Amino acid sequence: MAEEIRFWAIMVLIGLGLFFTFVSAVGVIRLPDVYSRAHTASQTDTLGAGMALAAVALALGWQNATIYTVLLLFFVFITNPTAAHAIVRSASESGIDPWTPETDADAGVGDPDTEGAPEQYDESDDGGASR
Amino acid sequence: MTPTWLSVEEVFLVAAALFVVLAIAMFYRAVKGPTTQDRLLAVNVLGTNTVVILALLAAGLDEPWFLDVALIYALLNFLMAVAISKFTVERGGVL
Numbered sequence: 001m002a003e004e005i006r007f008w009a010i011m012v013l014i015g016l017g018l019f020f021t022f023v024s025a026v027g028v029i030r031l032p033d034v035y036s037r038a039h040t041a042s043q044t045d046t047l048g049a050g051m052a053l054a055a056v057a058l059a060l061g062w063q064n065a066t067i068y069t070v071l072l073l074f075f076v077f078i079t080n081p082t083a084a085h086a087i088v089r090s091a092s093e094s095g096i097d098p099w100t101p102e103t104d105a106d107a108g109v110g111d112p113d114t115e116g117a118p119e120q121y122d123e124s125d126d127g128g129a130s131r
Numbered sequence: 132m133t134p135t136w137l138s139v140e141e142v143f144l145v146a147a148a149l150f151v152v153l154a155i156a157m158f159y160r161a162v163k164g165p166t167t168q169d170r171l172l173a174v175n176v177l178g179t180n181t182v183v184i185l186a187l188l189a190a191g192l193d194e195p196w197f198l199d200v201a202l203i204y205a206l207l208n209f210l211m212a213v214a215i216s217k218f219t220v221e222r223g224g225v226l
Contacts, residue, residue, distance in 0.1 A: 011142065025176075034164075045179055049183045063195075064195070065189065068195070079208075083212035086212060086217075089216070093220045094167075094219065096166055
């Protein structure tokens with residue numbers, strides 16, 4: 001009975017981890033600018049990785065390797081949003097403008113992939129070198 | 132009930148293969164991304180997927196030392212993201 005519950009808990013955790021990682025991949029590929037991409041990367045990817053690592057910890061049972069897996073889970077939960085925040089802060093200090101519906105209207109064509117690229121290089125040097 | 136034709140190890144190996152497919156999809160954004168931060172974010176997500184793949188292989192192949200590699204890889208991934216984002220700001224967007 002306990003073995004059955006553990007098996008199906010592992011299945012559910014693996015399935016949810018795959019689902020959330022898929023959502024994260026779709027978001028990183030399809031969303032319009034770096035801020036929204038960092039949003040989906042910091043939230044759904046952290047949740048998907050955490051669920052997959054929880055499934056691994058549940059499958060390993062009581063042994064030394066489980067301690068490594070739980071440490072890895074906590075480490076991923078702390079560092080993944082921190083890294084996304086550092087990347088977004090660097091994008092903000094480089095002068096990349098956030099996407100709004102008006103930027104698509106100004107560009108005329110709906111090509112979100114070229115948006116935000118030129119502003120990075122014509123920014124003067126006082127934008128963040130002092131921090 | 133627990134099905135007899137499905138073992139936990141096989142499920143872990145299949146899930147690792149699907150995570151590899153999702154990690155390869157990140158290369159699209161890493162190659163195409165218009166800004167440096169887009170590429171950095173894509174590589175960061177890919178590194179997180181690599182850590183998960185290593186943990187799934189450690190459970191699926193019953194080789195617990197893969198978890199040591201995954202722990203070091205997660206540490207290096209985080210340091211890479213923070214360091215490159217600081218460098219891109221201090222050098223004016225060009226690395």
